[in-house]
Amino acid sequence: MKAIVALGGNALTGKERKAEIKKQFEAMKSTAKSIAKMIKNGWHIAITHGNGPQVGALLLQQKIAMREVPPMPLHVLGALTQGEIGYIVQQCLLNEFERQGINRRIATIITQVLVDENDEAFKKPTKPIGPIYSEEEARKLEKSYVMGRVEGGWRILVPSPKPISIIEADIIKKMMEEGIVVIAAGGGGIPVVKKGDGLQGVDAVIDKDLASQKLANEVAADILLILTDVEHVCINYGKENEMPLTDVSLQEIEEYYKDGHFPPGSMGPKIEAAINFIRNGGKETIITSINKAWEALQGKTGTHIHE
Ligand code: ADP
Numbered sequence: 230m231k232a233i234v235a236l237g238g239n240a241l242t243g244k245e246r247k248a249e250i251k252k253q254f255e256a257m258k259s260t261a262k263s264i265a266k267m268i269k270n271g272w273h274i275a276i277t278h279g280n281g282p283q284v285g286a287l288l289l290q291q292k293i294a295m296r297e298v299p300p301m302p303l304h305v306l307g308a309l310t311q312g313e314i315g316y317i318v319q320q321c322l323l324n325e326f327e328r329q330g331i332n333r334r335i336a337t338i339i340t341q342v343l344v345d346e347n348d349e350a351f352k353k354p355t356k357p358i359g360p361i362y363s364e365e366e367a368r369k370l371e372k373s374y375v376m377g378r379v380e381g382g383w384r385i386l387v388p389s390p391k392p393i394s395i396i397e398a399d400i401i402k403k404m405m406e407e408g409i410v411v412i413a414a415g416g417g418g419i420p421v422v423k424k425g426d427g428l429q430g431v432d433a434v435i436d437k438d439l440a441s442q443k444l445a446n447e448v449a450a451d452i453l454l455i456l457t458d459v460e461h462v463c464i465n466y467g468k469e470n471e472m473p474l475t476d477v478s479l480q481e482i483e484e485y486y487k488d489g490h491f492p493p494g495s496m497g498p499k500i501e502a503a504i505n506f507i508r509n510g511g512k513e514t515i516i517t518s519i520n521k522a523w524e525a526l527q528g529k530t531g532t533h534i535h536e
Pocket residue numbers: 236237238239279456457458459461462463464465466490491492494495496497
């Protein structure tokens with residue numbers, strides 16, 4: 230059985246969601262235990278992940294160093310965070326596999342994700358990323374980025390286009406079928422467009438849940454397993470009449486979605502990913518917390534979304 234396992238901010242950086250390196254290793258060490266259970270039970274997986282805090286830290290480093298070193302564009306920073314996080318995941322998993330005597334290989338694939346140059350999102354960048362800049366700094370950055378006014382200064386605004394396809398999907402699929410644990414599509418993948426006779430990186434951020442779903446369909450995964458910091462998706466979340474969802478059909482979840490139970494920027498994209506995965510031939514999407522991954526796969530907990 231094949232699964233795409235999408236790791237949220239909590240799995241990688243812990244509760245504070247800061248890119249401090251010790252915290253990242255600590256969080257991943259415990260996440261690795263949970264993933265090892267799946268591997269031991271014969272699952273073939275690719276791991277995807279977010280990169281919000283890490284890319285935010287790199288943007289801040291660009292800002293501080295910009296007088297001395299030319300700042301790197303966002304798509305390059307995306308590639309850097311894929312390397313950074315891939316390294317942490319690889320090492321923590323490898324150490325856990327060694328401890329448990331699991332004989333499986335692990336590799337990170339730098340992943341590009343095709344987006345449409347004419348995606349509506351490019352007309353109006355809305356997603357603020359990275360640190361707050363002064364007016365003077367913002368003027369300099371305006372040459373390469375759309376800058377937006379926020380409280381206390383300026384921030385880089387980037388578009389969040391829809392993923393069309395995963396450029397490296399075929400190799401990821403082959404590796405998964407070989408039993409290699411693959412880390413891919415980190416940070417939603419590096420957004421690229423078709424320009425002239427080739428691909429070119431663009432400064433945008435693809436939602437990591439939607440990129441994970443694309444990958445899941447393209448490698449024909451049985452399950453899309455989205456690991457976050459809540460055990461269940463709820464309706465009326467945070468209200469008195471909050472109710473956890475355990476087993477829901479596509480039709481039911483679509484109705485809840487329309488009724489506004491899942492806000493954009495947190496649960497919304499996960500539900501959209503869940504729906505798209507099944508619509509495109511996937512069997513089931515499971516959303517749960519990191520430490521419940523294995524129990525959820527056995528049907529004991531988590532929110533299960535299916536046809
Ligand atoms: P990740 O880094 O895993 O993508 P997010 O913060 O983007 O995490 O999304 C998970 C969060 O979504 C939860 O911590 C929870 O606060 C929030 N959330 C919003 N709506 C719901 C809902 N209907 N059910 C459960 N959680 C929800």
